[in-house]
Amino acid sequence: MGAQLHRILRTAIIEGDLVPGQAISEIEMSKRFSISRQPVREAFIKLGEERLIEVLPQRGTYVRKISVKGVLDARHLREIIEVSIVREVALKHDASLIKVLRHLIVKQQKTKPGDSRSFLALDEDLHRAIALHAGREYAWRVTEGIRAQMDRVRFLSFDFATPTSQLVCEHTALVDAIESGDADLAAQCMEQHLRGILSSLPLIAEHYPEHFVDD
Template identity: 35%
Template sequence: MKSPEPRLSSSPISGPSMRAIPASARIYELLRERIVGGEMPPGAPVSEKELAERYGVSRTPVREALLRLADERLIDIFPQRGTFVSHISVEALRDGMVIREALERVAVRHAAAKVTDADISELRLILDRQQASEQASDWAGFHAEDEEFHRRVAILSGHPNLWRVARQEKVQIDRCRVLHLPISGRREMVMGEHRAILAGLAARDPDAADRAMAEHLGNVLPGLDELLRARPDYFDADVRTTSEGEPAAVPLRTVRRKDRPTR
C-alpha cells in the first residue's frame, strides 16, 4: 500500500545549530523527486490547491516551489491554462551532459590529489550498496547510490558546490536514466565504470581518474534514441500544435527571468 503523503511541519530540525528548512524548499525536493522518479509523468496537471492540502501548508510555499521547478524546466506554467509536468527537453539533455562532464572531470582530478584511505573505503561501501541494489532489481536504490557516489567524489574534491550545480543541470538526464534503468542492460557496465573511477582515485592518479570519469559520462545516455522511439510522449516536440493546428501556448518558463512581469 502506498504510504501517505508527508505533512510538512514548520518546526526546525533538532539540533542547536540547525535552522528550519523553509516549507517551499521541502516541497520543491519532494516534487522534484516525484517528477524525476516518474511518479508525476510528463503532461500531468499540477494543482497548487491540491498540493497545499496534501502537504498541510498555504499555497504560497507551493507556488514558490513550482516557480523553482519551472526554472529547472520540470514544470510548465501556462497563463490562464494551468500548470503541468514538463516534457523532457532534448536540448537540456545535451546541455546538461556538457556541463556535467566539465564539472565532474574537474572534481575527480581534485579528489584524486586529496583522497585518503578512509575515503576510498567509503566509496567502496557505496559501490557495494549499488551492487546489492542491482542484484535486487531495486532501480530506485541503484540510482540513489549512483548519485551518492558522484556526490562523494565532488565533496572529496574540496569543491562540494560542483555537485550542487551538476545536480541541477543534469535533471533531464536523470529523468531519462530512471526511465531506462529497468529496460537497460547497462547497469553492469555502470558498475565497472565506477570501479575504474575508484581505481584511479585509489592510485592517486588524476589522469587515470579523469579518463575513467570521461568514459563513464560519455556512456550515460547510450539509449536516448531508443527512448525517443519507445516513449515519444515523454519528450518535447520541436513544434507543438493544438488540435486545431494552431501554435501551442508558450509556458512562462520560456520567458527570461528579467523579462517576467513583477509580482
C-alpha cells in the same frame, strides 16, 4: 510546508510519477495535500526555476516534457565539471576516500536487480563523495539541476539502460584510477562513465515519444 511539497513534487517528477505534459494546477495540489494554494504556488516557483515544470500565466502549469538536446547539454556540462574534479582527487592520494568509495561500490553490488532507486542513490553518493572530497561543494550544488534532468531519463529507462553490473564495473575502474593517482586515466574513466549513462537516450526518446519534446 512549501519546502516540503517542493521536495515531494520534485522527486515525483524525476521518478516519473507525474508524467511530462501533465497539467497540475495550484488548486488540485492544494486539495490533494490539504493545504492552501500559497505554499503550492511557492513550490511551483522553485520547480519552475529548476525547469521541471512550466508555469504559463493565466493558462496553466504543466510538467515539462524532456528535451533530448537539454539532457545532452546537461550531460556535457556535468562531464566538464566532474572530470575536472576527479582530476584533482586523483592527485591527492587520500586512502580514506578510497576506502569510502570501495565501501559504496560494495553496497551497490548488494542492491537487488529491481531496486533502481537504491542503486541511483548509491550512484549519487559515490559521485558526491568524490566532489566533496575535492572541496567542491559549490560545484556539486550547481550540478543539482543538471542531475535532475539526467535522472528523469534514467528513471524512465531502467529496462533499456546499461545494466547496473556494468555501471559497478565502471565505478571500480574509476576508483582504481583514482587510487593509482593517474589523473588522465581517472578523467577518461569518468568521461566514459558519464557518456555511457545516457547511451540509451535515443531509444528511450523513440519509445516514449509523448514524454519528450522534439527540438
